[in-house]
Amino acid sequence: MTELEEKLLGTQAEVEAALQSVKDDAGLEALRLKYLSRKGILPGLMGQLGKVPPEEKPAVGRTLNGVKTAINAAFAAAQARLQAKSEELAAVDVTLPGRVRCHGHQHPITQVMEESVAIFRRMGFIVADGPDLEDVWHNFDALNAPQDHPSRAVTDTFYFDLEHHDYLAPDTMILRTQTSPVQIRAMQAHPAPVRIVCPGRCYRRDTPDATHGMSFHQIEGLYVDRNVSMADLKGTLEHYAKEMFGNQVRIRFRPHFFPFTEPSVEWDASCMICGGKGCKVCKNSGWIEISGAGMVNPKVLEAVGYNPEVLTGYAFGMGIERIAMIRYGINDLRLLYENDARFLRQF
Ligand code: PHE
Numbered sequence: 001m002t003e004l005e006e007k008l009l010g011t012q013a014e015v016e017a018a019l020q021s022v023k024d025d026a027g028l029e030a031l032r033l034k035y036l037s038r039k040g041i042l043p044g045l046m047g048q049l050g051k052v053p054p055e056e057k058p059a060v061g062r063t064l065n066g067v068k069t070a071i072n073a074a075f076a077a078a079q080a081r082l083q084a085k086s087e088e089l090a091a092v093d094v095t096l097p098g099r100v101r102c103h104g105h106q107h108p109i110t111q112v113m114e115e116s117v118a119i120f121r122r123m124g125f126i127v128a129d130g131p132d133l134e135d136v137w138h139n140f141d142a143l144n145a146p147q148d149h150p151s152r153a154v155t156d157t158f159y160f161d162l163e164h165h166d167y168l169a170p171d172t173m174i175l176r177t178q179t180s181p182v183q184i185r186a187m188q189a190h191p192a193p194v195r196i197v198c199p200g201r202c203y204r205r206d207t208p209d210a211t212h213g214m215s216f217h218q219i220e221g222l223y224v225d226r227n228v229s230m231a232d233l234k235g236t237l238e239h240y241a242k243e244m245f246g247n248q249v250r251i252r253f254r255p256h257f258f259p260f261t262e263p264s265v266e267w268d269a270s271c272m273i274c275g276g277k278g279c280k281v282c283k284n285s286g287w288i289e290i291s292g293a294g295m296v297n298p299k300v301l302e303a304v305g306y307n308p309e310v311l312t313g314y315a316f317g318m319g320i321e322r323i324a325m326i327r328y329g330i331n332d333l334r335l336l337y338e339n340d341a342r343f344l345r346q347f
Helices: 003-020 025-036 041-051 057-090 108-122 181-189 230-245 298-303 320-328
Strands: 133-135 173-175 194-203 215-225 251-258 261-270 287-296 312-319
Touching: 003 025, 003 041, 003 057, 025 041, 025 057, 041 057, 108 194, 108 215, 108 230, 108 320, 181 194, 181 215, 181 298, 215 230, 215 320, 230 251, 230 261, 230 287, 230 312, 230 320, 251 287, 261 312, 287 298, 287 320, 312 320
Parallel strands: none
Antiparallel strands: 133 173, 194 215, 215 312, 251 261, 261 287, 287 312
């Protein structure tokens, strides 16, 4: 092969490679100028044909023609490719608004639950857990609930297999009616001091309405140590309320009764809608009821083998749905369970 033929073939390969990666008309035009214009590379090589010895001319001429045809075809192909691309772009309306991808997010109940846990963790509580399917002893007896306590009625609690079990027998299984049995389990598992919170699901035989469901969530808290007082309870709940509802919130205790705490209270937060002045939400009282709480009854400490002469403690149990409703201004509990995305997207 002559030197000229080598140059010709080398140029063809170079042009073909350059055309493959050309991105727009300007790039294509630049290549055309470089290789095909009058002073371009290919006419320059063609000019050298005159210096080729006559006996080699036919062969070199054939190579030259082949290279010319190939380069012209490569330019045509590149042009067609660019043309197709620009037509494709023209068919898309680039001014249309983009489509927003819908990301899922946590359900408001999960949000309130996790945020509550985070607040208590910052105060030194650790998370404990217990079964939803509980026995009567942990749910009632160990918590000092007398056998005739109304919540133990078969019309109020979901019992399992009552054909073979007495609803009062300690090992009869139920769906837990509260997270309080986790207090018992935590104290049985660990010597004092214990400081736990337990978020979880509870079940009661209620007819669902705007403020009741057959299943709901609570977060239980328990702190048992030497010298734990009601002032500790109040400080802890006040801090929780401020973190959850805002810094201006005040709290108050009202006397109440629970078998497992003595004294027992219900605690209210000042109404975050009217700031305590009185409005529709707080029924003009300026206060909104949050949950039950109290000092752990010595009988409960005895039931788990703690010494009530040395140890005292407080406990609280809050309804998560209730807190979510207050916080987000939701007036019907059922909205939280219908899973209507248009509703849930707001939170
Ligand atoms: N377990 C009680 C209830 O479900 C709430 C509570 C928990 C009250 C702990 C006092 C202490 O109503």
